Amino acid sequence: MNILILGSGGRESTFSWKIAQSPLCTKLFIAPGNAGTKQYGENVNIKVSDFEAIKSLVLKENIELVIVGPEEPLVKGIHDFFLADADLKNIPVIGPKQDGAQLEGSKDFSKQFMQRHGVPTAASRTFTKDTLEEGLAYLETQSLPIVLKADGLAAGKGVLICTTLEEAKTELKLMLADAKFGEASSKVVIEQFLKGIELSVFVLTDGKDFIILPEAKDYKRIGEGDTGLNTGGMGSVSPVPFADEAFLQKVKDQVVIPTVEGLKKDNIDYRGFIFIGLMNDNGIPYVIEYNCRMGDPETESVFLRIESDVVEMFQAVAKQQIAGYELKVSPKTAATVVVVSAGYPGDYIKGKEITGTENVEDSMVFHAGTEADGDVIKTNGGRVLTVSTLQNDIFTALQQATADAGRIYFDGATFRKDIGFDLI
Numbered sequence: 024m025n026i027l028i029l030g031s032g033g034r035e036s037t038f039s040w041k042i043a044q045s046p047l048c049t050k051l052f053i054a055p056g057n058a059g060t061k062q063y064g065e066n067v068n069i070k071v072s073d074f075e076a077i078k079s080l081v082l083k084e085n086i087e088l089v090i091v092g093p094e095e096p097l098v099k100g101i102h103d104f105f106l107a108d109a110d111l112k113n114i115p116v117i118g119p120k121q122d123g124a125q126l127e128g129s130k131d132f133s134k135q136f137m138q139r140h141g142v143p144t145a146a147s148r149t150f151t152k153d154t155l156e157e158g159l160a161y162l163e164t165q166s167l168p169i170v171l172k173a174d175g176l177a178a179g180k181g182v183l184i185c186t187t188l189e190e191a192k193t194e195l196k197l198m199l200a201d202a203k204f205g206e207a208s209s210k211v212v213i214e215q216f217l218k219g220i221e222l223s224v225f226v227l228t229d230g231k232d233f234i235i236l237p238e239a240k241d242y243k244r245i246g247e248g249d250t251g252l253n254t255g256g257m258g259s260v261s262p263v264p265f266a267d268e269a270f271l272q273k274v275k276d277q278v279v280i281p282t283v284e285g286l287k288k289d290n291i292d293y294r295g296f297i298f299i300g301l302m303n304d305n306g307i308p309y310v311i312e313y314n315c316r317m318g319d320p321e322t323e324s325v326f327l328r329i330e331s332d333v334v335e336m337f338q339a340v341a342k343q344q345i346a347g348y349e350l351k352v353s354p355k356t357a358a359t360v361v362v363v364s365a366g367y368p369g370d371y372i373k374g375k376e377i378t379g380t381e382n383v384e385d386s387m388v389f390h391a392g393t394e395a396d397g398d399v400i401k402t403n404g405g406r407v408l409t410v411s412t413l414q415n416d417i418f419t420a421l422q423q424a425t426a427d428a429g430r431i432y433f434d435g436a437t438f439r440k441d442i443g444f445d446l447i
Contacts, residue, residue: 025085026334027052028064029071029101030092033361033391033409034319037326038090038333039063040389045334052084058400059390059408071096074104082110088337091118091295097315098128098176102294115341116294119315123286123293126313130172130212133313140285142278144310147214149174152199161213162191170214171195175207179255180368184216217311219304222263223321224274226283226297229339232346233283235275237261237328239321240446245368247441254368255406258424258442259359261324264417265303265446274301274308282313294340323389323411324357358420359411360428360442364392365435367405375402375433386412386427402433410438418447 026048028038036059042048043063051064054077060066069076072095081089089105091097100121105111118124125132131149138144150158162169169191173181181204185191198208225236239261245251266274278299286293298314298321317325326333330351339348364371373392377400380388389411392404410428414420421443428438 024048024087024334025050025052026088026090027054027081027084027086028090028092029054029077029096031055031057032092032319033389033406034317034322035092036060036389036391037322038092040387041326041329041333042090045332047332047334047338050084052080052086054080057390057403058393058395059388061395072099074101077101078108078111081114087114088334088341089114089116090337091116092316094124094127094176094314094316097121097124097295100124115337117337117340118295119291119293123291123295124315126297127315128176130174130312131210134212134214136285136289137310140281140288142281142285142310143308145170145215145217147212149210149212150195150199151210155196155199158195158199158211158213159192162188162195165213165215167191168216170216171198172212172214173198173204173208174210174212175204177204177207179253180204181207182253217302217304217309219302219309220265221311222266222301222303223318224271224279224299224301225317225321225325226279226299227336227340227345228283228286228293228295228297229343229345230287230292230294231343233279234345234348234350235279236350237325237352238263238266238271239318239324240443241318241321242439242442247439252368254363256318256320257361257363257439259321259324260417260421260443260446261321261328261357263446270303270306270308273306274299278308278310319391320359320361320409323359323387323409327357327387327411327413328353328355353413355413355415356417356420357411357413358417358424358443359409360424360438361391361406362408362410362428362431362436362438363406364402364404365437367437371405372435373401373403375435376400377402377407377431377433379431380408382430383410383427384430385423386410388431407433407436417443421447
């Protein structure tokens with residue numbers, strides 16, 4: 024079958040690599056893709072939010088399956104667009120409809136969903152510009168640190184952890200009164216700060232049943248020792264040593280099952296990935312957030328461990344037969360290190376020539392922010408490349424990914440050399 028992947032990051036590069044291996048895939052298209060996805064299929068220069076152009080491509084190329092990588096087209100309703108179109112309605116889309124995508128599109132919606140269905144999460148309240156004074160008064164009653172979350176999508180920058188009351192009040196005013204994050208912060212969720220260690224669990228559901236994919240831990244901060252500004256992610260590891268069988272059973276019983284059953288109770292027909300960001304607080308799982316897609320750079324580590332044919336997996340979702348699907352997972356450890364542009368997550372310069380990828384010894388290089396200029400590959404984003412490896416143990420995996428990241432060069436190339444070593 025002909026398959027279309029929407030997106031252009033490391034996640035979509037990993038999807039492309041894995042899907043291209045399937046004998047069920049006749050031809051693969053990636054829109055818009057990047058310099059790395061070209062080796063697995065045909066890039067098509069279409070924005071993920073241009074639904075009409077996507078429709079034209081799907082019909083022209085006889086595409087029979089669409090996998091949506093990023094959150095933007097899901098929150099904007101691409102799945103609904105397909106279902107409402109007579110020519111597209113029978114083409115499966117892997118990704119929730121607009122109502123389900125609100126799990127990520129609105130922090131307030133997801134908090135209310137969790138509270139309604141008994142999913143363990145931090146205590147919170149939501150405020151708007153009209154209730155700013157109530158929000159400021161509420162802050163005075165809370166312990167510190169305190170978390171402020173922009174309700175809508177803010178490109179991974181809408182979550183602030185405030186350590187003083189003065190900082191929290193200032194930031195709340197900036198978010199609500201001064202629209203610090205634009206429309207995304209027209210509502211702000213004030214949330215209790217959870218202590219513990221984070222990890223991510225990934226669920227694939229067909230609207231009736233689900234499978235749980237390998238868990239991962241990602242590293243958000245730019246600096247070593249988890250210091251500095253938050254980023255889209257600087258690396259990941261799977262499996263997670265502290266997530267033993269007993270803890271993951273708690274996650275399944277207390278988080279995953281109530282989430283999937285809650286969607287059904289709310290009449291939300293959800294077919295796609297659910298990313299569950301968790302805090303392990305003394306062995307108790309609390310949900311920090313939902314995403315309506317796979318994470319990045321967790322996908323690079325998770326999919327490296329999946330041995331099954333993922334096109335079969337996606338077909339099982341489309342046919343609502345995921346209950347009978349047997350997921351095969353490698354017991355080995357996958358580690359991913361992200362190479363970023365100097366200045367990221369702030370201002371950075373694009374267009375730097377990338378060399379040295381051919382020197383990588385025992386890792387996969389998945390492209391993210393890259394573009395081809397003839398035969399030359401250049402940087403085209405903050406997160407440029409992800410270097411991922413699969414090894415027998417966590418120490419070897421971390422060493423290999425870190426060493427291979429160091430073999431890649433472009434002006435200003437930066438990566439963390441401590442990804443995952445806190446787990447050893």
